[in-house]
Every structure is written in structure tokens, then in C-alpha cells.
Amino acid sequence: MDELRVSQEHADGTDGGVVLQVAGEVDLATVAHLKEGLATAEGELSPPGPLVINLSEVTFLASTGLSALVACHERCQEAGVDLRVVAGNRTIAHSMQITGLTQTLAVFATLEDALGSAD
Amino acid sequence: MTASTEPTTILVVDDVEANRYLLSSWLRRSGYRVNEAGTGAAALSAMAEQQPDLVLLDVNLPDMSGLEVCARLKADPLTATVPIIHVSATAIEPEDEARGLTGGADAYLPEPVDPRVLIATMEAVLRYYRARAVAEKLAARLTELTRLTRAVNSATTFEALIAVAAQGAAAMFGGAVTAMTATPLGQVRATVDPAGTTTVDTSVAEPPEPEMIVGTALLPAVVAVENMPWHGPRPTTVFVGRPKPSLATVYVAVDTASAPQDEDRQLLLHLGQATALACEGLRARSEEHTLAVTVQHSLLPRENPTVQGLSLATRYVPAAQNVEIGGDFYEVAELDSRVLVAVGDVVGHSIQAATVMGELRHALRAYAIEGHDTVTILDRLDAVVRRFHPGWHTTMCVMLVDLENGTAEIANAGHIPPLLSDADGNRYVDVAGPLLGAGWPRPASTHVDLRPGTMILLVTDGIVERRDRTLLDGMTAIQEHVTHDADLEVLCDSLLARFGQGAKDDIALVALRVQ
Numbered sequence: 001m002d003e004l005r006v007s008q009e010h011a012d013g014t015d016g017g018v019v020l021q022v023a024g025e026v027d028l029a030t031v032a033h034l035k036e037g038l039a040t041a042e043g044e045l046s047p048p049g050p051l052v053i054n055l056s057e058v059t060f061l062a063s064t065g066l067s068a069l070v071a072c073h074e075r076c077q078e079a080g081v082d083l084r085v086v087a088g089n090r091t092i093a094h095s096m097q098i099t100g101l102t103q104t105l106a107v108f109a110t111l112e113d114a115l116g117s118a119d
Numbered sequence: 120m121t122a123s124t125e126p127t128t129i130l131v132v133d134d135v136e137a138n139r140y141l142l143s144s145w146l147r148r149s150g151y152r153v154n155e156a157g158t159g160a161a162a163l164s165a166m167a168e169q170q171p172d173l174v175l176l177d178v179n180l181p182d183m184s185g186l187e188v189c190a191r192l193k194a195d196p197l198t199a200t201v202p203i204i205h206v207s208a209t210a211i212e213p214e215d216e217a218r219g220l221t222g223g224a225d226a227y228l229p230e231p232v233d234p235r236v237l238i239a240t241m242e243a244v245l246r247y248y249r250a251r252a253v254a255e256k257l258a259a260r261l262t263e264l265t266r267l268t269r270a271v272n273s274a275t276t277f278e279a280l281i282a283v284a285a286q287g288a289a290a291m292f293g294g295a296v297t298a299m300t301a302t303p304l305g306q307v308r309a310t311v312d313p314a315g316t317t318t319v320d321t322s323v324a325e326p327p328e329p330e331m332i333v334g335t336a337l338l339p340a341v342v343a344v345e346n347m348p349w350h351g352p353r354p355t356t357v358f359v360g361r362p363k364p365s366l367a368t369v370y371v372a373v374d375t376a377s378a379p380q381d382e383d384r385q386l387l388l389h390l391g392q393a394t395a396l397a398c399e400g401l402r403a404r405s406e407e408h409t410l411a412v413t414v415q416h417s418l419l420p421r422e423n424p425t426v427q428g429l430s431l432a433t434r435y436v437p438a439a440q441n442v443e444i445g446g447d448f449y450e451v452a453e454l455d456s457r458v459l460v461a462v463g464d465v466v467g468h469s470i471q472a473a474t475v476m477g478e479l480r481h482a483l484r485a486y487a488i489e490g491h492d493t494v495t496i497l498d499r500l501d502a503v504v505r506r507f508h509p510g511w512h513t514t515m516c517v518m519l520v521d522l523e524n525g526t527a528e529i530a531n532a533g534h535i536p537p538l539l540s541d542a543d544g545n546r547y548v549d550v551a552g553p554l555l556g557a558g559w560p561r562p563a564s565t566h567v568d569l570r571p572g573t574m575i576l577l578v579t580d581g582i583v584e585r586r587d588r589t590l591l592d593g594m595t596a597i598q599e600h601v602t603h604d605a606d607l608e609v610l611c612d613s614l615l616a617r618f619g620q621g622a623k624d625d626i627a628l629v630a631l632r633v634q
Contacts, residue, residue: 067512099533
């Protein structure tokens with residue numbers, strides 16, 4: 001089974017920004033790992049961030065993962081953090097569109113687009 | 120090492136009859152059973168027939184050398200563990216002795232052999248082989264115990280669990296094995312006969328009382344009894360134990376002849392305890408699952424309303440072989456002039472998800488009956504989730520079908536959109552919106568015209584999304600599968616048969632057609 005890998009790196013060209021790289025399958029069994037990564041990233045970045053969540057290498061995103069993104073968005077809004085999500089493949093982009101996340105989240109096609117975006 | 124009373128059998132291989140006679144009479148006098156062979160070929164065939172415990176092998180044989188006989192025996196897995204002692208009648212050089220030992224022999228005795236040295240050497244070699252056999256048997260049993268522990272813990276039914284325990288015990292001890300426990304549905308018993316055939320039977324009979332078997336001994340216990348009616352009319356050694364006093368007892372019975380020693384009883388104790396703990400785990404999981412499914416069913420509509428001008432079919436299928444349940448639901452309710460149709464999914468799998476689902480379904484009906492439009496209904500449900508169940512994000516698609524005007528108003532909270540099917544083909548309604556609990560602004564509702572004969576299908580992602588199939592692929596597959604004039608009941612069944620097999624998530628379906 002494809003495990004979930006979550007790693008954090010500095011966002012190039014920003015002061016206190018963080019890129020959270022997510023790869024693999026997000027489902028009920030692995031979502032805790034994603035939530036942990038989100039919490040760590042949120043704790044370490046300095047507002048306004050940005051916090052960029054790169055889902056380009058995610059092969060499966062169950063609704064529980066989308067739920068984690070929504071919760072993260074809410075916390076970022078409270079903390080004044082600029083949250084950007086990279087839905088860099090068709091599967092993820094479609095899931096986010098169906099579930100209406102693209103209407104509110106700042107969603108980008110590539111990491112470069114997300115990092116180049118001014119808020 | 121079960122039968123230590125059997126005399127040790129020695130195969131004496133020498134082409135000179137006088138030598139054979141001399142060696143044999145020494146050995147017989149010392150209590151060994153002796154077989155003889157005069158050639159290398161005779162020795163090789165005697166090995167298979169007589170299965171000696173040790174071979175005394177002359178180095179010089181007429182048909183082949185003793186060294187070659189030794190090499191062949193050591194190369195055959197069936198005879199590799201039989202110790203071999205070379206005896207050489209001719210004068211030997213150190214390199215002959217070295218070659219014999221290198222070739223696999225365990226000792227090399229030059230003639231003339233002193234009888235005391237011969238016996239002492241044989242006993243030393245046999246001592247080593249016996250110790251090795253005991254160690255190997257122990258290692259094999261521990262490996263089997265580890266395998267069995269894993270296997271009983273991954274069993275998903277009591278029948279499988281008890282069968283695995285019985286087969287594991289049969290692999291370790293041999294002979295006949297009976298394993299038994301009581302489950303919420305009655306007693307499960309598995310027997311493995313000496314030939315290795317497993318039989319599992321379930322009955323509602325009461326299992327025996329542990330006290331009848333172990334008397335006053337504390338559980339878990341391994342006791343030897345003269346006979347055990349449910350195992351067989353012969354001396355039986357049985358494990359009796361249970362994880363907690365209030366829980367069902369587990370019995371594992373083996374023939375005492377197969378487990379005569381302390382170490383055998385210790386092993387049976389470990390095996391029995393692993394089985395008892397696995398039974399308890401499975402019982403807890405199956406009870407939770409049964410409870411969860413009951414709760415979930417109680418929260419779904421008891422029966423669908425009969426609505427003039429609308430035909431309807433619904434399905435709810437809990438996840439297969441899964442102790443957890445999802446929060447899928449559907450709703451069909453007749454309002455004053457319109458029909459409320461909805462399908463949804465509370466994110467997560469647990470009884471709590473199911474109860475959140477039940478609450479949202481009731482709130483949905485309440486807001487719908489107040490006459491709100493679909494977007495307002497979803498906005499209010501969004502507030503309910505945020506206020507009372509923060510974090511329990513929920514997807515939901517809500518439709519208000521107006522049969523008089525032949526229209527439907529649809530709003531979607533992160534759910535798979537409805538599939539519309541008519542003579543023009545199949546298409547998903549373009550309606551999206553944020554899931555409930557996010558508190559995000561919601562786009563306006565979508566209106567579709569429903570001509571007579573139009574079919575609408577609402578599903579949850581359990582039937583669409585799989586590891587090996589993305590949401591988009593699953594949606595496309597369903598779109599291609601549906602025919603607009605299909606009988607709705609037949610359509611639901613064929614969707615479940617085609618896409619619902621082995622689903623890891625639960626599934627809800629609503630299919631309706633305007634007449």
C-alpha cells in the first residue's frame with residue numbers, strides 16, 4: 001500500500017513561509033499523519049506565511065483529507081496566515097472542485113504558481 | 120522425542136561378515152537394536168526402510184566407498200540428520216580420517232576398535248543429535264506459535280479463528296486436535312484429524328463448564344484428563360482459559376500422547392492464550408459493528424414515501440467486512456407541493472459519525488418542511504455542524520423536486536453531483552459548493568427541467584471512489600453504466616453488483632424517475 005509522506009520545507013522567496021509537501025494516499029488510516037504535519041507547519045511559520053500545501057504527489061484524497069484542509073483553512077484565517085493549496089494533478093483538482101473547495105481556498109496548478117502568487 | 124522407550128537402532132555396514140558379526144554382538148549386548156548391510160547399495164536402501172538412529176559405516180565397501188555412501192546420505196534431506204561413524208579396517212593415514220570427517224561423518228574410528236570407545240563415541244554423537252533435534256523442534260514450534268498468533272488475530276470470523284487455532288495446534292503437536300469457543304451466536308468447534316483434515320461446525324449447544332474439566336485449578340490451565348467426550352475417548356490434554364471471567368471460555372484439546380511433557384503443556388498454554396485473546400478482540404469488534412449497523416439503520420428512513428408521479432428506489436449498504444461504519448445517509452420526504460430528496464456523507468467512520476448523520480437528517484427535514492430553498496437549508500445545516508459538531512464535515516446534495524412544474528432545485532455541499540439520465544443521454548448536473556461545517560459562502564442553487572421519464576441518480580462516494588479508481592474515473596464509469604429507461608430496482612442492484620463489491624466504505628443510493 002502506498003503510504004502517506006509529509007515533509008516540510010522553507011518556502012523560497014518568502015520570509016516566514018512554509019511548504020508542506022504531501023505525497024501518497026490520504027485516507028482514514030493516514031489522515032492523522034497529515035493533520036500532524038499541518039499542525040507543525042502552522043506552529044512554525046510566522047504570519048502571514050504563506051503556508052503552501054503541495055498535493056501534487058497525492059494519489060488519493062479521501063473526504064477526511066478534504067475535511068482536514070477545511071479545518072486548516074479556518075485556523076489560518078484566524079491567525080492571519082495566507083493558505084495556498086497546490087492541486088497539481090487531475091485527481092486532486094477534480095476532488096477539490098467537486099467538493100467546492102476551489103471556490104474558497106486559494107488553489108494553484110503548480111508550486112511555482114503558488115509561490116509566485118501575491119496576496 | 121515422544122517415545123524414549125524405543126531402543127536405539129544402529130545400521131552396521133561392512134562387507135566382511137565376521138566384522139559385522141563382532142560389531143553387532145557388542146551393540147546388541149549393550150541394548151541397541153541392530154540392522155546389517157554388506158554393500159553401499161544395501162546400506163542406502165536400508166536407510167529408507169529402517170530409519171536407523173545411527174550408521175556405523177565401513178570405509179571400504181565392494182561397490183562404492185564408505186565416503187561416497189556418507190556423502191549421499193548427507194546430501195539427502197531425509198537422511199542428512201542421521202549421524203554417521205566411519206569404521207576403517209585398513210591402516211589409515213591422518214588425511215583419510217580428515218577426509219571422512221570433512222565428508223560429513225561425525226566420527227572416525229580406526230580398527231582395532233575398542234568396544235568401550237565405540238559405545239562411548241556413539242553415545243556422544245547421539246547425545247549431540249538428540250539435543251539438536253530438541254532445539255530444532257523448539258525453534259519450529261516457536262515459529263509456528265508466532266505465525267499462529269498473527270493468523271488468529273487477523274481472522275474476521277469465529278469459524279476462521281477457531282479453525283486456524285486448531286490447525287496451528289495440529290502443526291505443532293500432531294495427532295487429533297479440537298478447538299472450541301462460545302460466540303454470541305453459539306458454539307464454534309474446529310477439529311483437525313490426524314490426516315490433517317479440518318472440520319468446523321457451529322451449534323447452539325452450551326459449551327462445557329470449565330470447572331468440569333479443570334476442577335479447582337485457576338484459569339488459564341492446561342490439564343491432562345483420561346478422556347474428553349468432545350475430543351475423543353482417549354487421554355487428552357486440554358487448554359481451558361478465557362481473557363476475563365465474564366467472557367466465553369476457549370478450549371484447545373490435543374492427544375496426551377502428542378503432548379506428554381512439561382514443555383508441550385507450556386506451548387499449549389501459550390497457544391491457548393493467544394487464541395483466547397484473539398477471540399475476545401474479535402467478539403468486541405463484531406459487537407461494535409452489529410451495534411453500529413443497527414444504529415445506522417435506525418437513523419435511515421424506515422420506508423420510502425409513495426409519491427404520485429414519482430418512482431423511487433433506495434439502497435443503503437454498510438461497508439463489507441469492516442467493523443467501522445460510515446455516516447452515509449439518504450432522505451426522501453414528501454413536502455406540501457414538492458419532494459425533498461437528499462443524500463449525504465458525514466466524514467469519518469464511527470458510531471459518532473452515524474449519530475451526527477442522524478441528527479443532520481432530522482434537521483434537514485425540519486428546515487425543508489419550513490419551506491426554505493435548498494441553499495438556505497444547506498446554510499442552516501452548515502451552522503448546525505459548526506455549532507454542535509465542529510470538525511464533523513459533511514457532504515450533502517439536496518434536491519427539491521417540483522412534480523407539477525417538472526423542475527428540480529438543487530444545491531450541493533461538496534457531494535458528488537446528481538446524474539441526470541434521459542433520452543438525450545447521461546450527464547452530471549453542474550452543481551458544486553463547499554461541504555457542511557466549513558462556514559464558506561455558498562453559490563446559488565441550480566435548476567433543472569425534468570421531462571417525463573427523466574431519471575436522477577444520487578450516490579455516495581463509497582460506490583464511486585476506490586484505491587484503484589479515482590473519483591473522476593468512478594463517476595465516469597457510473598455515467599456509462601446507467602441507461603435512462605432501466606427499472607430503478609434493477610439499476611440499483613446492478614450498480615451495487617458492478618461497483619459496490621468489496622467496497623471499503625458504506626454506500627447509499629437514491630434513484631428516482633419522473634413519470
